[in-house]
Amino acid sequence: MEDIETQNIELQLLLQAIYLKYGYDFRNYAKASIKRRIQHRMLKEGLDSLSAMQHKVLYDIAFFERLLLDMSINVTEMFRDPSFYLALRKVVIPELKKFSFLKIWHAGCSSGEEVYSMAIILKEEGLYERTQIYATDMNEVVLKQARDGIFNISKLKQYTANYQKAGGLESFSDYYSAHYDHVVMNKSLKENILFSDHNLATDGVFGEMNLIMCRNVLIYFNRELQNRALGLFFESLGNESYLCLGSKESIRFSEYSHAFEDIVREEKIYIKKASHSEEIRTYD
Ligand SMILES: C[S@@+](CC[C@H](N)C(=O)[O-])C[C@H]1O[C@@H](n2cnc3c(N)ncnc32)[C@H](O)[C@@H]1O
Numbered sequence: 001m002e003d004i005e006t007q008n009i010e011l012q013l014l015l016q017a018i019y020l021k022y023g024y025d026f027r028n029y030a031k032a033s034i035k036r037r038i039q040h041r042m043l044k045e046g047l048d049s050l051s052a053m054q055h056k057v058l059y060d061i062a063f064f065e066r067l068l069l070d071m072s073i074n075v076t077e078m079f080r081d082p083s084f085y086l087a088l089r090k091v092v093i094p095e096l097k098k099f100s101f102l103k104i105w106h107a108g109c110s111s112g113e114e115v116y117s118m119a120i121i122l123k124e125e126g127l128y129e130r131t132q133i134y135a136t137d138m139n140e141v142v143l144k145q146a147r148d149g150i151f152n153i154s155k156l157k158q159y160t161a162n163y164q165k166a167g168g169l170e171s172f173s174d175y176y177s178a179h180y181d182h183v184v185m186n187k188s189l190k191e192n193i194l195f196s197d198h199n200l201a202t203d204g205v206f207g208e209m210n211l212i213m214c215r216n217v218l219i220y221f222n223r224e225l226q227n228r229a230l231g232l233f234f235e236s237l238g239n240e241s242y243l244c245l246g247s248k249e250s251i252r253f254s255e256y257s258h259a260f261e262d263i264v265r266e267e268k269i270y271i272k273k274a275s276h277s278e279e280i281r282t283y284d
Contacts, residue, residue, distance in 0.1 A: 010050035011035065017054050022064060024138065025201040026071060028225035037070045065141075072139045073220065076110040077155065079117045080215070081247055082165035087264040089167045092242055093125045096210060102131040105209045105236065107200060107229070108217030109135040112146025113159075116175075117166070118213070119189040124169045128192060134206060136198035147195045149185035151176075156183060200229040206236045215246035223254075230256045234272065243270045 015027045015034075026034055038053070045063070047053050056063045079085050096102055106115050115135040122128040137143050151159075156178075163172040176183040198206075200217070212233050218226045233243055234256050243260060245251065245268040251260050260270040 007050065010054070011038070014038070014050050014054045014057065017057055018064070018067075021058055022068075023202065024068065024199070028201065028222050028228075029071075029220050030222050033073075033220055034071065037073070038067075041067050041070050068139065069141060072137075072142070074110045074139065074142045076113045076216075077162065078113045078151075078159035079162035079166040079168075080114060081267075082162045084215075084244070084247070084267045084269075085117060085121065085162075085166035087267040087269060088244070089121055089125065091264055092211070092269060093121065093127065096127060097125070099210060100130060102127065102210045103208060104131060104133045105206050105212045106133065106135045107198065107212060107214040107233070109137050109143075109146060109195075110139075111142045111151075112149060112195070113151070114213065114215065115146065115193055116149065116185050116189055117163075119193065120163070120168070120175055121166075123189070131192055133193045134209075135193055135195045138197065138199040138201075140197060143195050143197065147190075149187075149190055150182050151185070153178060153181050153183055200232065201225055205232050208238045209236050209241060210238060211242040211244065212237060213244045215244060216249070217246070218249045219246060227255050230254050234259055237272045239272070239274050241272050243272065244268065245270075 011031075011034075012027075019025050019027060038050070042048075042050075042053060045053075045056070045066075047056065053067075057067065104118065106118070109115050112135060115133060118133065119128060122131050135143075135146060137146070160172040174186075175189065176185050200214075200221075214229065214233065218229060221229065230251060237243065242263065243251065247268060249268060251257055251270055260272055263269045263271050
């Protein structure tokens, strides 16, 4: 059995190899979670060391693609945490109605369930037609699923319940057509959504957003990478614009804490204070 220090060296070398060969930067992800994902793939592929895995990563692209799917953890759902969406509808949406045009960024949108949830709320609140939504993720496989808007029918019961708890105004079945084992979301929901590749560890800012959602992504990052991502959000948000994080995440304890106020504390909805809008930060 190798000692922990040697294993840590092997892990660093593996993450460095992935970065140099493919440009995906996992070097600042939370170590415990990344180790669990890598061990899971090691077991599945019958590999007995991280060094053996490094060789496979470098010479077998199909293997790397499987590992990438493990490492990006794409779990999501429609109207995930319905109380969050209810707060969004009741507290934030009325404020957004003041604007003639809106820009919303979903960072780490996975297979799109949260983006379609937002599109439904915006439609019901009469805001969809004047909103441009940017939905991004580092993982192309899930982005394709998001673009297609096709979801497994087995989850529909839960999604319908979530939609109702989130204050849904119509019947959830108005928004999709059902087929044998899947549902296809209505095309009109994605008219104003632009799906694209964006990596929070390596890519840059988006301009003047009114709202940024990045839920259940920072939880996988270490403090340094959380600061980088929050710096991108700070730079991408306009005056008095909103930042929404996941239930286990917070802007507090980050470099950007002072720049945001709580709007709905328990749902991790923040507003960027106007006085900080001119402040320039670096995030590289
Ligand atoms: C657990 S899912 C969360 C999905 C959705 N936001 C939600 O809350 O239901 C995490 C997503 O973050 C994405 N992700 C992880 N690291 C990322 C990075 N560095 N840049 C962009 N997306 C990333 C993953 O690919 C995955 O789709």
